[in-house]
Amino acid sequence: MSQPRILQVRTKILKANDETAREMRRRFEAAGVLVVNMVSSPGSGKTALLEETLTRLRTRGTSVAAIVGDLETDNDARRLARSGAPVRQIETHGLCHLEAAMIDEHLAGWDLAGLEMLFIENVGNLVCPTSWDLGESVRVALLSVTEGEDKPLKYPGLFNTSDLAVITKTDLADAVGFDRTTALANIERVRPGMPVLEVATRTGTGIDAWIDELLLRRSSLLRRG
Amino acid sequence: MSQPRILQVRTKILKANDETAREMRRRFEAAGVLVVNMVSSPGSGKTALLEETLTRLRTRGTSVAAIVGDLETDNDARRLARSGAPVRQIETHGLCHLEAAMIDEHLAGWDLAGLEMLFIENVGNLVCPTSWDLGESVRVALLSVTEGEDKPLKYPGLFNTSDLAVITKTDLADAVGFDRTTALANIERVRPGMPVLEVATRTGTGIDAWIDELLLRRSSLLRRG
Numbered sequence: 305m306s307q308p309r310i311l312q313v314r315t316k317i318l319k320a321n322d323e324t325a326r327e328m329r330r331r332f333e334a335a336g337v338l339v340v341n342m343v344s345s346p347g348s349g350k351t352a353l354l355e356e357t358l359t360r361l362r363t364r365g366t367s368v369a370a371i372v373g374d375l376e377t378d379n380d381a382r383r384l385a386r387s388g389a390p391v392r393q394i395e396t397h398g399l400c401h402l403e404a405a406m407i408d409e410h411l412a413g414w415d416l417a418g419l420e421m422l423f424i425e426n427v428g429n430l431v432c433p434t435s436w437d438l439g440e441s442v443r444v445a446l447l448s449v450t451e452g453e454d455k456p457l458k459y460p461g462l463f464n465t466s467d468l469a470v471i472t473k474t475d476l477a478d479a480v481g482f483d484r485t486t487a488l489a490n491i492e493r494v495r496p497g498m499p500v501l502e503v504a505t506r507t508g509t510g511i512d513a514w515i516d517e518l519l520l521r522r523s524s525l526l527r528r529g
Numbered sequence: 530m531s532q533p534r535i536l537q538v539r540t541k542i543l544k545a546n547d548e549t550a551r552e553m554r555r556r557f558e559a560a561g562v563l564v565v566n567m568v569s570s571p572g573s574g575k576t577a578l579l580e581e582t583l584t585r586l587r588t589r590g591t592s593v594a595a596i597v598g599d600l601e602t603d604n605d606a607r608r609l610a611r612s613g614a615p616v617r618q619i620e621t622h623g624l625c626h627l628e629a630a631m632i633d634e635h636l637a638g639w640d641l642a643g644l645e646m647l648f649i650e651n652v653g654n655l656v657c658p659t660s661w662d663l664g665e666s667v668r669v670a671l672l673s674v675t676e677g678e679d680k681p682l683k684y685p686g687l688f689n690t691s692d693l694a695v696i697t698k699t700d701l702a703d704a705v706g707f708d709r710t711t712a713l714a715n716i717e718r719v720r721p722g723m724p725v726l727e728v729a730t731r732t733g734t735g736i737d738a739w740i741d742e743l744l745l746r747r748s749s750l751l752r753r754g
Binding site for chain 2: 309313345346347348374375376377379398400427428429430431432448450451452454455457458459460461473476479480
């Protein structure tokens with residue numbers, strides 16, 4: 305069955321992106337860089353968690369950097385730079401996702417061999433980033449307790465393609481009447497067996513476990529390499 | 530300057546959508562139906578506000594209906610149907626916005642002449658729905674206090690094309706440290722003069738003003754017609 309024109313074009317572009325991403329993944333793995341692609345709704349707390357993550361990892365002597373995508377503004381890059389880590393902003397000017405070639409371009413001048421982890425904060429969107437491989441080692445789907453328990457069922461594409469789920473803002477769980485059991489069951493239903501971490505960046509709850517998970521995944525990457 | 534192929538195709542599709550939407554807008558206005566297109570992030574409280582809105586308007590004798598869009602599931606239609614209003618669900622299966630033709634199709638069998646207000650709950654997304662006119666009378670951009678004050682600056686496309694902003698979940702403002710002044714200034718910066726309402730569906734704060742605003746806009750529509 306032949307595809308409509310717009311789908312043909314889209315398929316071709318996605319295929320080119322996949323090839324770029326595959327090549328980048330090989331390069332990241334050869335250099336021993338764990339690349340973490342963080343995807344969520346706008347306002348789910350990606351930037352806050354990432355600022356804390358960069359700060360903590362640097363304190364523990366891990367060499368980290370971040371690339372952050374937004375439609376407009378470099379607010380997030382400025383926030384993240386407070387951690388002391390090198391940070392670059394991609395402004396997509398209307399595009400609702402990052403693409404592999406954008407990451408590749410923004411890596412220019414960075415010495416991958418000196419880097420242990422690279423965090424990519426994707427554009428806040430539960431749909432568009434799903435189809436775009438960025439060469440990441442780990443795709444993380446974040447879900448804040450304020451968004452409701454049904455998001456995994458409504459956006460199965462994201463949860464299906466992720467390696468790890470992080471429930472954020474757990475300090476607000478009681479205030480918003482978050483039903484944890486249902487949320488976990490919904491994630492499990494869409495992506496059986498996916499590990500789920502629960503964090504509250506403001507209070508620090510769960511952050512140690514998140515950092516440990518990242519360090520563990522980096523060690524695994526080195527062993528595989 | 531010639532556009533790349535994918536942009537040409539996209540421009541053509543958007544133009545066709547605009548024509549359908551214009552024709553629908555004429556039909557809605559002729560029938561005296563105020564059509565409200567509600568756009569926001571996933572989890573900003575659209576469905577909760579809409580359920581309360583349908584219930585209150587029905588109590589006041591206003592004839593209302595709703596069409597709700599999601600990638601997957603008919604959870605929201607089932608929630609909204611508790612109000613007693615006629616509700617239809619559109620499952621987009623991966624598409625991150627609603628299009629005019631989808632609304633048109635889902636109106637089949639509904640007597641527009643007997644309807645005073647039609648609410649469209651768009652797919653939870655701050656980017657994709659922006660370009661798609663649904664023939665609405667009013668586009669409402671919703672922003673919950675938990676999402677952060679910077680969203681209007683990061684997603685100017687939505688706020689620029691909206692007629693009304695609604696800040697939701699104001700009962701959580703203190704718990705999340707919401708900076709109301711900055712949020713209002715950011716909306717004003719992107720869309721000077723746009724009216725902003727503030728509501729907390731759980732406590733009922735601001736709901737009367739929102740209902741009054743809708744009734745006022747319906748009256749204006751009738752006077753224009």
